[in-house]
Amino acid sequence: MEIERISCDKKVSGLKINTKTKVHYITGFTSCPTSGEINCYFRRINIRVKNDSIFNSWSNMNESIPIENLKIELDTLMSKPYNLQYKKEILKPALISLYMDDDISVSTIKKVLCEIxxxxxxxxxxxxSEYFKFNILFYEMYSFEVKPPPPPPLKPEKIEIVE
Known part of the structure; x- marks a missing residue:
């Protein structure tokens, strides 16, 4: 993916999206696949977007809302006092994890980015301008649907020692 190559060069990707009425400039980033770095996304408001849907529950992948309802979701996040930065009257920055399936049209991608x-x-x-900053993290693979491994086998009732 081109955005990963740019990331490996320690550069940030910029997108210019033209619509009939506006021009949007968006920056986004992704991890460099060869860096071996571990990213820390704590102290952020995490928003997951797949295709044209927002997944607002980390525990249930079936709970999604259309991207057109992003305003409602952001207003809800802004109403929660625990989303404020410590001792500040501004929100923690949002990290928008964005994944698009390969068969998604360019017009849908454009619609999602414009809505954001x-x-x-x-x-x-x-x-x-400082109240609620955001970054977009582009994903090549949608890892949120990966199922956890099965639990370990149950221990036997009693252990028999053979000499």
Whole structure:
């Protein structure tokens, strides 16, 4: 993936999306597959987007909402006081984990990215540019649906020692 190659060169990817009425500029990043680094996403608000749906529950992959409802989701996140940064009146930054299946059309990808840009622009206009920052993390593989390994086998009732 080109974005990974750019990431390995310690560069950030920029996207320019033209619509009929606006031009959106979005930056995104991904992990360099050869770096061996481990990323830390703590102290962030995590939003997962697959194709044109937002998955708002880490425990249930069947709970999704359409990307058109991103405003509602962001307003809900902004209403929770635990999403504020420590001793500040601004929110923790959002990390939007974005994955698109190979068969998703360019127009759908454009629609999703424009919705993200427009909703965060709406927040910047009303609350200020520092209130709710975000980054987009592009995924080549959708790892959120990976099932956990099976539990270990049960221990036998009693252990017999043979001499």
């Amino acid at each position: 840009a427009e909703q965060f622009q709406r927040i910047r206009i009303s609350k200020g």
